[in-house]
Amino acid sequence: MTTPRGPVDSSRIPRFAGPATFARLPRLDEVEQCDIAVVGVPFDSGVSYRPGARFGPSAVREASRLLRPYHPGLDVSPFAETQVADAGDIACNPFDINEAVETIEHAAGELIATGARPVTIGGDHTIALPLLRALSREHGPIAVLHFDAHLDTWDTYFGAEYTHGTPFRRAVEEGIVDTEALSHVGTRGPLYGKKDLEEDRRLGFGIITSSDVMRRGVDETVDALRQRVGDRPFYVSIDIDVLDPAHAPGTGTPEAGGLTSRELLEILRGLAGTRLVGADVVEVAPAYDHAEITSVAASHVAYDLISLLALTQRP
Ligand SMILES: N=C(N)NCCCC(=O)O
Ligand SMILES: [Zn+2]
């Protein structure tokens, strides 16, 4: 393997200068081959409440300038051990959700076909569906760990099938996820009715609520999730609203009583050694953020996901 091209050296070019790529990594077109691709999807036409996640990718990239090359918690230098690059944004039609979903599926499929594993920055949660479609073509029906305050297994909103509240129901209907290994983590807040939970269970999801994480703690949560995915290839989808609004105010549908960013990062670190094949971080809406609280959290979450992917590549 050729030596990976890493981020700009922050001892020579200060972090507030230089490229606006994720973690100041090279762009995809600057590297010969890419193992892990950070890709933005600035799409938020699927939201049911506050808009603004279309500005998520650029805010998370901006907040990622301070990331450093070595991850002490996982003992990995992801940018040195693998080639990580910024694949830019998937430009999709903000006025036509169906067309946007197709565009995302196609662009993600092309990226995955090159051998790169995607870490996608949203965008609203609608984008998880086309990403899962693209990944399932490579891996078959895929296990999913879904971190979110919300179930996102509702049926339709105002008659629309593709929205940020419905991607995981569509994914089950389409047979692109492994219904033996689906789990929500961090769920909380009011629902439309008890049937939401019944239907969710029928679709195959297990739930570790936000209260479960608080009562059982990180280690038990990690054990349960590791058991759920086993040695299957799996996908992690992180809606930043899984964090408490104190830790992630910059999001469109905030719910009280969420995880701390420390809990979320520790749970992710607990997944070291499993077969992660791709991930997303969605629903960062910078207009409601303060002091980059949300985008800093999201950039660290993305860094941990990249680190987990890098670990899977060790001989
Ligand atoms: N995926 C996110 N963030 N939110 C879904 C909320 C659906 C609702 O408005 O009930
Ligand atoms: Zn959510």
Ligand SMILES: [Zn+2]
């Ligand atoms: Zn969501």
